[in-house]
Amino acid sequence: MSGIDLVNGTVGALLGILCTTLLQQPLQDAWSRFRRRSATRVRSLTYRQGDSGAASWSTFAIGPLQTPALVVEGDGVHGIAPETVRVQVLEGEVALPEDMVPWRAEIEAEECAAHSAGTRVRAWNGPRYAVEGLEISRTALEEDADVTLRLRPTDYFTFLAAQQLDRRLPDGTTPRERYLDPDRPLEAPAFLQCSFGVNVAVVTADHLLVVSRRSDSVRSGPGLWGSSVNEGLSRHIDSAGRGAPDLHEVARRGMREELSLEPHEYGLTLLAFVLDVGRRQWSAHFAAHLRELTGDALRSRVSHGVADRWEHQGMEYVPFRPADVVDLLLRPDRLHRWAPVTPALFxxxxxxxxxxxxVERAEARAVRRTR
Known part of the structure; x- marks a missing residue:
């Protein structure tokens, strides 16, 4: 071997070692990301195509407690960062199909008649948002949730008309039968999804969970037990024509209006996006931990007056321990009196x-006791 060959061989070996050192970890990372994304894609295809016609996802349940809440994103372990959530408001209001337009006209006429007769307060046809779609991906490096929520303008009377999912249309079908595929629950026209709200689980400084009971006078879920705070997106309040709503700000508005709590008094974490597949209502689930206010202090605060007291007719404070909360969820007198997405939130x-x-151990023990 000549001197030149020896030098070339040595340089080649050194370059090989250098390339291996520099590229090995990036290649391993890229391969790992590819495998994770491929697995996610396979799970997505399995969900869409199903197994023998059945969807692979199921709605939230704890033993005998069955709910229509589908947890679309979030597992509770990690919060969803505000900067990874984008909300887009598309142009053009939602339009009902021609054969559902008379339903909306009926609702408007009924509200006018009830108001004129003095039988009840007329429902305000407030500006709302309909959900055009919720797109979820992952950030490039950390694989965190990356969420895009697309909304369209709508109003409250359109929402009420679209809630009649099982009413017969002129051809004998129902909106649920005509427009929804039970094996593809994430796919639905925007006019059937005229509701997006936030639900907050509030925990006091002395570790008590606030559980509220909805008023009998509200249109949606009257008398049901539900989240500490529930607030729907409003075009009038949360955007006012200036841009897309901020989900964290909507949650803070609910905290202020329903419990008289200010942002500096708690920490707020977005936990999940959830769909009530029975009523086609979307929710962002939050947890709020009070920094200093105890249960007694919060009771005193609420007793001094809150802006939206009319929405609730009762409130309980439950020790925020898995066994206590799960026992409450499975109590026989409460089993069928929960708002649809509340058990998943808690x-x-x-x-x-x-x-x-x-949490899963506490749920398993509680379910065994119910058998």
């Missing part, structure tokens, strides 16, 4: 604080 809030293992 489960996710428990997981965020106590860990998935502790």
């Amino acid at each position: 489960h996710l809030a428990l997981v965020h604080t106590h860990g998935r293992g502790a």
